[in-house]
Amino acid sequence: MPSSDPDIILIGGGIMSAHLGVMLKRIDPRLTIAVYEAASELARESSDGWNNAGTGHAGLCELNYTPPPSVAGAPFDVTKALEIFARFEQSRQFWSYAVAHGIAPQPAEWIRAVPHLSFARGVAAVDFLRARHAALVAHPFFRGMEFTAERDVLRRWTPLLVDGRTDQEPIAATKVDAGTDVNFGELSRRLLGWLGAQEGCRVFTGHRVTQLRRVDARWELAARIANSGEARSASARFVFVGAGGGTISLLQAADLPVAHGLAGFPIAGQWLVCENPSVVARHFGKVYGPPPPDSGALGGPHLDVRHLNGKRVLLFGPFATWTTKFLHRTGRITDLPRSIRTDNVGTLLRTCAHNFVLTRFLVREALQSMESRLRALRVFYPEARAADWRLVDAGIRVQALKMADSGRLFFGTEVVTAPDGSLAALLGASPGASVSANIALEIIQRCFPDRIRAADGHARLKEMLPTFDTDLSQPAAAADYARRSTQIDALLQLQPNP
Numbered sequence: 001m002p003s004s005d006p007d008i009i010l011i012g013g014g015i016m017s018a019h020l021g022v023m024l025k026r027i028d029p030r031l032t033i034a035v036y037e038a039a040s041e042l043a044r045e046s047s048d049g050w051n052n053a054g055t056g057h058a059g060l061c062e063l064n065y066t067p068p069p070s071v072a073g074a075p076f077d078v079t080k081a082l083e084i085f086a087r088f089e090q091s092r093q094f095w096s097y098a099v100a101h102g103i104a105p106q107p108a109e110w111i112r113a114v115p116h117l118s119f120a121r122g123v124a125a126v127d128f129l130r131a132r133h134a135a136l137v138a139h140p141f142f143r144g145m146e147f148t149a150e151r152d153v154l155r156r157w158t159p160l161l162v163d164g165r166t167d168q169e170p171i172a173a174t175k176v177d178a179g180t181d182v183n184f185g186e187l188s189r190r191l192l193g194w195l196g197a198q199e200g201c202r203v204f205t206g207h208r209v210t211q212l213r214r215v216d217a218r219w220e221l222a223a224r225i226a227n228s229g230e231a232r233s234a235s236a237r238f239v240f241v242g243a244g245g246g247t248i249s250l251l252q253a254a255d256l257p258v259a260h261g262l263a264g265f266p267i268a269g270q271w272l273v274c275e276n277p278s279v280v281a282r283h284f285g286k287v288y289g290p291p292p293p294d295s296g297a298l299g300g301p302h303l304d305v306r307h308l309n310g311k312r313v314l315l316f317g318p319f320a321t322w323t324t325k326f327l328h329r330t331g332r333i334t335d336l337p338r339s340i341r342t343d344n345v346g347t348l349l350r351t352c353a354h355n356f357v358l359t360r361f362l363v364r365e366a367l368q369s370m371e372s373r374l375r376a377l378r379v380f381y382p383e384a385r386a387a388d389w390r391l392v393d394a395g396i397r398v399q400a401l402k403m404a405d406s407g408r409l410f411f412g413t414e415v416v417t418a419p420d421g422s423l424a425a426l427l428g429a430s431p432g433a434s435v436s437a438n439i440a441l442e443i444i445q446r447c448f449p450d451r452i453r454a455a456d457g458h459a460r461l462k463e464m465l466p467t468f469d470t471d472l473s474q475p476a477a478a479a480d481y482a483r484r485s486t487q488i489d490a491l492l493q494l495q496p497n498p
């Protein structure tokens with residue numbers, strides 16, 4: 001424990017706390033910061049490489065960011081894809097800054113250039129993909145996007161999608177070479193490693209925060225040390241609850257108005273994994289298909305090359321499955337029942353009643369056999385052999401359900417803050433880790449406005465996130481930015497390198 005209480009406490013040692021902690025320390029080097037992580041290692045929950053898809057979500061391949069027009073022939077709405085692209089750019093800006101300043105060195109160990117593809121089968125889907133490509137390629141952010149409905153071209157892009165498929169079936173794909181595969185766990189550990197080595201900063205692992213309460217003008221927390229069972233306490237003027245699946249219970253403990261009626265519902269993920277080198281060598285890309293019709297905004301299945309534990313592997317999924325745990329590693333099966341209180345039972349029941357189609361989809365997903373998972377894989381890779389694939393657990397996303405939403409499910413990420421800005425927390429999962437720099441920025445703007453109004457704080461933030469005060473939705477600003485951003489690729493060493 002620090003000899004005196006820090007200015008700031010970050011609860012959770014994942015990608016979100018890592019970004020917020022480093023950005024705050026760089027804006028004001030005098031700040032003292034403590035990180036409390038329940039597990040014995042940092043970033044082994046949702047941010048761990050195996051527990052998410054590692055896609056740098058930039059709107060390049062995810063079809064749910066460009067829904068088809070509701071009226072046939074109406075223009076495509078690409079607003080969401082543009083917004084995600086601009087938010088991901090802020091992560092790339094911050095990461096290149098972190099490389100340049102020795103905060104997260106050796107980028108090849110946590111980020112790689114991997115083409116992002118969208119895949120369509122059938123006449124209607126191919127027409128949709130062609131129209132989507134036409135709408136996106138007109139914008140400077142998506143100028144490098146290619147479209148093909150030619151089998152030979154697609155076979156060159158990735159043979160697994162084509163071989164073994166009948167010639168009668170229309171297929172098409174788009175490809176952007178500038179996509180990325182990010183190991184968010186590795187990156188978090190580097191950022192937190194740097195933070196913990198700074199003056200006035202400490203990172204505690206094996207410290208589970210069990211209580212959070214407001215006392216005078218500070219937040220007091222109680223923590224339990226995993227190894228010894230010993231109790232610890234600390235206090236800070238500002239607390240960030242970046243505890244992933246542990247966030248809702250801590251918000252309930254803090255008794256904030258925003259936590260009233262708040263419920264959490266866990267959805268676990270699973271991947272099919274292939275490590276057979278002869279198959280892995282034939283696929284280099286992240287290929288996203290359309291989301292299944294009933295799946296709400298959970299996103300579509302994808303076939304991805306990943307670099308994990310020093311090895312190149314293929315992942316396919318995610319498949320949703322049931323759990324009552326809120327955390328993959330340190331959660332308990334009692335997490336869901338213990339989170340139900342008189343003020344949120346109505347929220348849970350209303351959400352189930354209003355989302356019958358999604359509930360049915362989740363039940364179907366969870367009851368799937370290995371054979372039906374392989375059938376889903378063969379939609380992408382017709383020649384997939386059962387012997388090459390095994391099922392592994394991915395992370396758990398705890399869907400935040402709010403009373404005010406009248407049962408409507410919200411799948412984005414949302415920053416919630418105490419009315420006086422002394423506490424911030426993150427709810428939701430998607431687009432998640434990819435936009436962590438933008439999320440940290442939002443927290444800093446809402447909770448530390450004075451620090452970035454000061455000339456030196458403003459200049460330091462601008463150095464980390466050059467576009468933090470630029471509206472990239474304006475075409476001229478977007479075109480100018482697209483021309484100038486190549487330096488980021490050089491710093492992150494993003495060379496197309498199959």
Ligand SMILES: Cc1cc2nc3c(=O)[nH]c(=O)nc-3n(C[C@H](O)[C@H](O)[C@H](O)COP(=O)(O)OP(=O)(O)OC[C@H]3O[C@@H](n4cnc5c(N)ncnc54)[C@H](O)[C@@H]3O)c2cc1C
Nearest residue numbers: 012014015016038046047052053055209244246269432434
């Ligand atoms: C299947 C799946 C696929 C995904 N794919 C992608 C993707 O391709 N791209 C992308 O950008 N995002 C993706 N995401 C989302 C992304 O993984 C998350 O948004 C991100 O990792 C969340 O980071 P975090 O720091 O908020 O949470 P976490 O990484 O979960 O960190 C929270 C930390 O808090 C700790 N903690 C919890 N409770 C306590 C407590 N009481 N005291 C102390 N510590 C505590 C936990 O042990 C954990 O280490 C995916 C998610 C899932 C589930």
